[in-house]
Each structure stands twice: as structure tokens, then as C-alpha cells.
Amino acid sequence: MREAHTVEQVRAAEDVVLARVPDGALMQRAAGGLASALADFLGRVYGARVLLLVGAGNNGGDALYAGASLARRGAQVDAVLLGGERTHAAGLAAYRAAGGQVVEPAQVRDTDVVVDGIVGIGGTPGLRAEAMAVLDMVDAPVVAVDVPSGVDVDTGETPEAHVVADLTVTFGTLKPCHLIDPAAQACGAVHLVDLGLDLPRADVVALQAPEVRALLPRPTPDAHKYTRGVVGLRVGSATYPGAAVLSALGASSGLVGMVRYVGSATDQVLAVAPEIVGAGRVQAWVVGSGGGDEAAEALADAFADEVPVLIDADGLRHLDAPPPVPALLTPHAGELAAMLDVPRDDVETAPLRHAREAADRFGAAVLLKGRRTLVAEPGGRVYVNTTGTPWLATAGAGDVLGGLCGALMAAGLEPVLAGAVGSWVAGAAASELAADGPLTASQLARAIPGTVRRLLTDPEDGPW
Numbered sequence: 001m002r003e004a005h006t007v008e009q010v011r012a013a014e015d016v017v018l019a020r021v022p023d024g025a026l027m028q029r030a031a032g033g034l035a036s037a038l039a040d041f042l043g044r045v046y047g048a049r050v051l052l053l054v055g056a057g058n059n060g061g062d063a064l065y066a067g068a069s070l071a072r073r074g075a076q077v078d079a080v081l082l083g084g085e086r087t088h089a090a091g092l093a094a095y096r097a098a099g100g101q102v103v104e105p106a107q108v109r110d111t112d113v114v115v116d117g118i119v120g121i122g123g124t125p126g127l128r129a130e131a132m133a134v135l136d137m138v139d140a141p142v143v144a145v146d147v148p149s150g151v152d153v154d155t156g157e158t159p160e161a162h163v164v165a166d167l168t169v170t171f172g173t174l175k176p177c178h179l180i181d182p183a184a185q186a187c188g189a190v191h192l193v194d195l196g197l198d199l200p201r202a203d204v205v206a207l208q209a210p211e212v213r214a215l216l217p218r219p220t221p222d223a224h225k226y227t228r229g230v231v232g233l234r235v236g237s238a239t240y241p242g243a244a245v246l247s248a249l250g251a252s253s254g255l256v257g258m259v260r261y262v263g264s265a266t267d268q269v270l271a272v273a274p275e276i277v278g279a280g281r282v283q284a285w286v287v288g289s290g291g292g293d294e295a296a297e298a299l300a301d302a303f304a305d306e307v308p309v310l311i312d313a314d315g316l317r318h319l320d321a322p323p324p325v326p327a328l329l330t331p332h333a334g335e336l337a338a339m340l341d342v343p344r345d346d347v348e349t350a351p352l353r354h355a356r357e358a359a360d361r362f363g364a365a366v367l368l369k370g371r372r373t374l375v376a377e378p379g380g381r382v383y384v385n386t387t388g389t390p391w392l393a394t395a396g397a398g399d400v401l402g403g404l405c406g407a408l409m410a411a412g413l414e415p416v417l418a419g420a421v422g423s424w425v426a427g428a429a430a431s432e433l434a435a436d437g438p439l440t441a442s443q444l445a446r447a448i449p450g451t452v453r454r455l456l457t458d459p460e461d462g463p464w
């Protein structure tokens with residue numbers, strides 16, 4: 001599992017190590033990791049041109065020590081000191097001693113890489129004018145030190161100007177900005193340098209293949225269809241029968257013993273999935289996908305069964321209070337905006353804050369769909385999904401996801417984990433199917449069993 005810790009948690013963990021190790025040792029460890037990552041990024045060090053943008057704090061210190069290491073190995077390193085007098089003194093001395101050059105902004109030359117050591121976890125959002133001017137002058141890939149300067153580290157928000165990196169080399173642990181959009185998009189690839197920190201439980205995490213594999217329900221040797229769980233679908237409508245079909249395909253991906261369908265699209269559902277049966281006892285309901293005007297009644301009927309409910313799309317419009325059963329709400333940004341009565345843009349610029357707020361307000365797990373889907377539990381953890389491809393942005397993919405997550409709930413996963421595992425599996429299936437090309441929602445649903453099989457048999461080897 002990848003864990004992202006807040007600035008406060010990182011500082012507390014660093015303080016413990018700082019008290020134990022000689023002065024500067026932790027920064028040397030960070031800078032050493034940064035220099036290696038820069039060498040890998042450049043491909044060759046001798047003769048490479050490197051431009052350091054050095055701010056006033058320790059982030060600039062990391063850049064200077066790494067620059068010193070590259071200069072010793074024959075790179076031509078220039079540094080612009082944006083922090084003036086407050087530049088990290090020991091780092092600057094080491095840098096000069098290694099042959100690194102200090103240049104004025106006007107002297108900036110063509111370079112092979114820009115190293116963003118402007119600010120790290122001590123920075124506030126935004127970039128000062130001088131930093132922006134230098135960034136505008138150069139046209140080269142950017143490697144960010146710890147975080148892309150200017151983003152909000154703890155929330156992943158980008159309210160002001162910030163660096164856009166090709167690679168971010170971070171230290172000790174990930175921070176929320178490395179996982180959560182929009183800041184995550186400014187990080188490029190993320191490389192973690194271990195500092196040996198002893199860290200507390202993280203509130204922002206991303207499941208990886210081994211955890212998803214461990215969480216996936218699988219039949220015991222003596223299983224029968226009822227012990228594996230039965231999921232019921234109250235989805236689709238006369239207007240949107242296709243949503244019922246896609247939900248049914250997602251639910252029928254083999255992770256649950258039986259799928260029931262109750263609604264107006266029975267004929268269409270049976271045409272694609274003849275194994276689906278009608279009304280009866282279930283362990284979880286899926287409600288609302290393509291539900292149109294039928295969603296309100298479907299929701300009331302599902303609640304009456306007192307089992308967990310996944311509420312999607314039109315079902316969310318009828319939710320004016322916390323659901324009376326354990327629930328997973330699966331809005332996209334527009335639907336979440338309507339639920340919270342805020343503009344859609346607010347949700348898109350601050351997805352973490354709004355997913356958490358909705359989870360707290362509705363007392364339910366909230367899965368906010370997006371490039372980096374978030375699944376928030378009330379007052380608790382947020383799971384960030386890192387699988388998937390932009391081709392997954394296609395009509396009906398959400399219906400498939402709803403069916404799949406509902407099946408996982410029926411198989412016994414608590415709502416937040418059903419959302420986290422379901423979104424991981426759907427993203428992985430999309431990547432396997434079409435990392436570089438188009439896909440449709442029905443193809444996605446049909447790819448899920450194969451992805452699950454490969455995950456169970458060979459978790460190290462997928463394209464996830």
C-alpha cells in the first residue's frame with residue numbers, strides 16, 4: 001500500500017530521526033537519493049547541463065547538495081538563488097566547493113534539466129514572480145524536489161501558480177499532493193527516497209496489487225452460490241435500459257455467487273446475462289444507475305431490506321439525509337456538487353475536501369469518480385485509486401463500476417473497501433484492455449474476470 005502523510009506527520013517523524021543522527025545526515029540521505037534519481041533521469045552525468053532553482057529553505061538545501069554531487073561527477077551545474085541571503089549556507093558552501101556556479105536569472109542558459117528546489121513541505125501555495133520568470137525562460141524537463149513548488153501539499157489543491165514536473169523525487173513518504181488531483185498531475189512520475197522514518201497510520205492511501213489481491217473475495221472449497229453473496233440490482237429505467245445491462249455485466253464478473261435484477265429492463269438484462277435471476281434475498285443492493293424517475297422507489301425498496309446499498313447517479317438525487325443502512329455513494333463531480341449544493345468547479349479543484357465532507361455529511365462511504373478516484377469513509381481514510389487510463393472516460397463505465405462494487409459489498413467487503421477494490425480492478429481491467437486505445441463500457445465489464453484471474457495468479461506481472 002502506498003501511504004501519504006501530512007506535513008505535520010512528516011515533520012514529527014523527521015524530528016525523531018534528527019534527534020538521533022548527526023547534524024545534516026538526513027538531508028545528505030535525501031540529497032543522495034535526489035542526485036541518483038537525477039542521474040537516472042539524465043541518462044549520463046558527465047557533461048550534462050543542470051539548472052537548480054534554489055529557494056530559501058531546506059528544499060533548496062537538498063537541491064544544492066544534489067547539485068554538488070552532480071558537479072563532482074562532471075555535470076555543468078548552474079544555480080539561481082531565489083532565497084537570496086537565506087539560502088541554505090552549508091549546502092551552498094558544498095555546492096561552490098564542488099564547482100557549481102551561481103548565476104543571476106538573466107544569465108540562465110539552455111539546460112538538460114531544471115531542478116525545482118524552490119519550496120518543499122514548508123511552502124505555501126503559489127510561486128513568487130521571480131521564480132515564475134525563471135521558469136518561463138527555460139524549456140527543459142523539470143524534476144521537482146520533494147513536491148512541485150506551489151501546490152498545496154496536504155490537500156492536493158493548486159489554487160495558484162505552481163511548478164509542473166516530469167518527475168518528483170520525494171523523501172521519507174508520499175504526501176497527499178503526490179496522489180491527489182489536481183496536484184498529482186503536476187508531479188509527473190513520483191520517486192520515493194527512503195529516509196527510514198517511523199511513520200504513523202496515514203489517512204490518504206493507495207491500494208496496490210498485493211492488497212487488492214488479498215481483499216478480493218474468493219470461494220472457499222465448500223462454497224455454494226449463497227455463501228459467496230448475492231447482489232441485487234435496482235437500476236435502469238424505461239429511458240435508460242442500457243445502464244441496467246452495464247450494471248448487470250459489472251455485477252456478473254464472477255466475484256459473487258448470484259446476481260438478481262429488479263426493474264423495467266429485465267428482458268435486456270437477460271439477453272446479455274441469462275444467469276441473472278429476479279427478486280429475492282440479497283446481501284447488498286445497487287440502486288440508481290440510469291434509474292431516471294424509477295430511482296426514488298428503487299431506493300426506498302432497497303432501504304427496506306436493511307442490507308448495504310450502493311447508491312449511484314439518479315439515486316443520489318433522492319438522498320437528503322444519511323442512508324439508514326451502510327452505504328457506498330458513487331457520484332461524479334457534478335453529482336457530488338449537487339449533493340453538497342456547491343458549484344461543480346469547487347469539487348473539481350478540491351476533490352479531497354469535498355469527498356471527505358460528503359462522507360461526513362451523509363455518514364457513508366463516498367466514491368468520487370475522476371482520473372484519481374477517491375473513496376472516503378466518514379471521519380477516516382481516503383483511498384486514492386491509481387489504476388486506469390484516460391480511455392476509461394466513456395459512457396457507461398460508471399454503471400459497470402457500480403455493479404462491480406455492489407457485488408463486492410454483497411461478497412462481504414465493507415463499503416469503503418468495496419469502492420477501493422472495485423475502482424482498482426476496473427482501472428486495471430481498462431489498462432489491460434486498452435492502455436493506448438479505445439474501449440467501451442461493455443468491453444470493460446467483460447475484461448474484469450480476466451484481470452481478476454491474472455491478479456490472483458500473477459500479481460506482480462500486470463500492467464497495473
Ligand SMILES: NC(=O)C1=CN([C@@H]2O[C@H](COP(=O)(O)OP(=O)(O)OC[C@H]3O[C@@H](n4cnc5c(N)ncnc54)[C@H](O)[C@@H]3O)[C@@H](O)[C@H]2O)[C@@H](O)CC1
Pocket residue numbers: 014018026027028030031055056057058059060062118119120121122123124125126127128145146147150171
Ligand atoms: N527536516 C529535514 O531534516 C529534512 C528536510 N528535507 C527537505 O526540507 C524541506 C522542508 O524544508 P523547510 O522546512 O526549510 O521548508 P521549505 O524548503 O519548503 O521552504 C520554506 C521557506 O520557503 C519560504 N516560502 C514559503 N512559501 C513560499 C513560496 N510559495 N514561494 C517562495 N518561498 C516560499 C518560507 O519563507 C520558508 O523560508 C522538505 O520539503 C525537504 O525537501 C529533506 O532534506 C529531508 C530532511
Ligand SMILES: [K+]
Pocket residue numbers: 059116117118119120144145146147148149
Ligand atoms: K520543490
